[in-house]
Amino acid sequence: MATRLLSLSLAFLAPSLALVSKDGRTGRLPAMGWNSWNEYECAINETVFLEVGELLLSLGLKDLGYNYVNIDDCWSDKAYQRDNVTGKIRPDYIKFPKGVKHTADEIHKLGLKLGIYGDAGTTTCGGYAGSLGHEEVDAKSFAEWGIDYLKYDNCAVPSTWIDSYRYWPENWLGGPPAENQTAGGPGEAEPIAAPAGYDWTTSKTFTRYKTMSNALLATNRTIEYSQCAWGHAHIEEWGSSTGHSWRMWGDIYPVWEGTVKWSWGLMPILNHASFWNNDTNFWGRGDWDMLEVGNGNLTIEESRSHFALWAALKSPLIIGTRLHGIKPEIVKILSNKDLIAFNQDLLVGEAAKPYKWGVNPDFTWNQSHPAEYWSGRSSRGAHVFALNTLNKTVTKIIDFAEVPELNKKKKYVVFDSWTGKKKGTFKGRYKARVARHDTLAIRLVEAGCA
DSSP: OHHHHHHHHHHHHSOTTSOOOTTSOTTSSOOEEEESHHHHTTOOOHHHHHHHHHHHHHTTTGGGTOOEEEOOSOOBOSSSOBOTTTOOBOBOTTTSTTOHHHHHHHHHHTTOEEEEEEESSSBOTTSSBOOTTOHHHHHHHHHHHTOOEEEEEOOOOOGGGSOSSOOOGGGOOSSOGGGSOOOSSTTOOOOOOOOTTOOGGGSHHHHHHHHHHHHHHTSSSOOEEEEOOTTGGGGGGTHHHHOSEEEOSSOBOSSSSSEETTEEOHHHHHHHHHHSOOOOBTTBEEEOOOBOTTOTTOOHHHHHHHHHHHHHTTOOEEEOSOOTTOOHHHHHHHTOHHHHHHHTOSSOOOOOEEEEOSSSOTTOOOSSSOOOEEEEEETTEEEEEEEOOSSSOEEEEEETTTOTTOOTTSEEEEEETTTOOEEEEEESEEEEEEOTTOEEEEEEEETTTO
């Protein structure tokens, strides 16, 4: 009876316009897993993925929900891209000697799932076969191979498929989007702003991603659909009707702030999330890109903030660090049960939202100092996250009167999400010292209910 009631409640909570998978489970919650690009780029082969699968088990990550092993770009044959007779993409048989299906079969034996990479253009970002115009045959291939997840990128879009009106989130500088767009990109003309009330489902970007959505749904296999459209064409307005997640921004890079070539540090991405984070719920969520936890020169504190806030945003938690020789302190961050529980809550689908900016006045657009105070509810209480963007240790005060999920007149038992330990019972406020670039993460339960 309890199982039936839970099933009914889950069905009731599914947004009416969301793309609900055929199996009734896949894509309902943020995906969790591992992706090859950040650490391997094109230096991949079957052995990499089979070893990663074993490591997800031995490190205890599979038991926490990390169940996708995702192949990124460069898996197919670059020189001989498609079979002349069938039109199917040809795997690189040097990297995958027995084909991708064999890799999928071996991953499935571990109780894990295999993801693959495609592109809604003529080629992938690395110059391999794209799926534009080949959606049906490619979706069938993926299903035949036993693929469980598709990351669908946005490179090499031909001129005939460029949107009449363009919205690129990196060009939004605060204020009404139509009034704050700069040039579309290197060597490109000034984009034309969309008229007020423009329906972005009439855009060519929508058509490209919808076409692959239809092709996946037409197969005999449930495949999670990750739409890597970089936030273009206001995908947050329609992404839940075509897929299970949608990238909200450009590529991530393991630096705290600023950019590296065309990739972005943590703070610029979080700044955008401070304004554009209201569309996540069951069956669809903004994707703020893969986890860089443990990569580059990120400090432990910066990696903690990265993980805490991506979990709070209910972004897919896709590990992008090398698991071979991973440091115990990085595994500890990735294994935080309280933060994963918030991200994967079965009864509350909404992401945390900022309730106060902190360093700056509320609603200030700032790519170095985004919103610092975030909160959200879960089936286990109210969660508060306080980010320290400064280069020194500070005291963070959580004023219960400011947190939407709390009542200033009530007492709350506070749990530290990093340690899982009870900090005591508090009324009115809670304060703690927070190191440079670290994040205070607490869970509060009304006294008498803990």
